[in-house]
Amino acid sequence: MTTAPRFPEPYGQGSGANLADILERVLDKGIVIAGDIRINLLDIELLTIKLRLIVASVDKAKEMGIDWWETDPALSSGARRDQLVRENTELRERLARLEELQGLEPGRSRSRKEVP
């Protein structure tokens, strides 16, 4: 066998390759072989719904807002962490508000009831 003919310099690949280009190919193209571990990529609901939407149409993507991908907890563990942090903060704030209310009005009314 002869050696492979020389290519022109690769374009747009390497470590900085566009993730969309890679995902589009490795998830959606290439030959499908049923392995011993039966995962149909089309069955990965969240993933395929989102990925398909991503590449489905520019208009749809625009409708969804430009940063929905990064902030979608289903897609990014970073976003998932952010969401937990946000939820925690919100819960803590609610708790603080409740404690405040308890401490002032209900607390006073309770003491009034208890005193007699």
Place this chain on the structure above:
Amino acid sequence: MSGLRYVYAVSRPLGAPLQAELAGVGGAPAALLHHHGLVAVVSTVPEHDFAEGALRGNLEDLDWLAATARAHQGVIDALTCVTTPVPLRLATVFRDDSGVRAMIEAREDDFRRLLDRLDGRVEWGVKVYLDREPAEAAAPVAARPASGRDYLRGRRESAHRGEERWHTAETFATVLHDRLAHFAEDARLHPPQNARLSGESGRNVLNAAYLVGRSQSEAFVELVDRSKDETPGLRVELTGPWAAYSFAGEAPAGSAGEER
């Protein structure tokens, strides 16, 4: 912890050695498994990541998915430098080597047909982006409108300009695609990409893949390069050479149709 066999691609025996210490998914070295005159490129992956339940969960995690996809593509890319592989879809996993051998036997004819069809060919990706409206066109909108009517007229004119630019972009993309498809041996149109995932600015109006012989690749690249400055406001982007991903997923017979 026991390991599973992850298969990246199938090819004919290599004419040149694979890049030394090529790392696959999870950093494990890629190896060649010869069987029936074909070669499966495999690596060992941990069962705790690739058993069915775990894999299902992992695939829903974009960070894990991105790392795995890049590793998968990295192996196929290295393979493309020395041979013409048939790339397998992400996460094709077997219990052991005998499972991989059985798969090669079962699909032997398909692989040979595909390898014959793809032999000596690579895939080039071409995308066209419509850049955001140029600053000078946006300037009248920035000026404070004198009245509600002026404002509405400004909005209408801006929308009209947008439509015209969109139409120009579509015409350009169609002409370019025809020209490239004519040169290439085969072509596929893919849905446009979301700018957020690709990190590109502008709207993606053409996202196509072309199957081109290695010896014709230089001329193909020049053809794309020449189109780059044809129309202001439009950007042409070339990626590749890729393994022929977009042309490996279907039966070779009568596949002239394009998907959209």
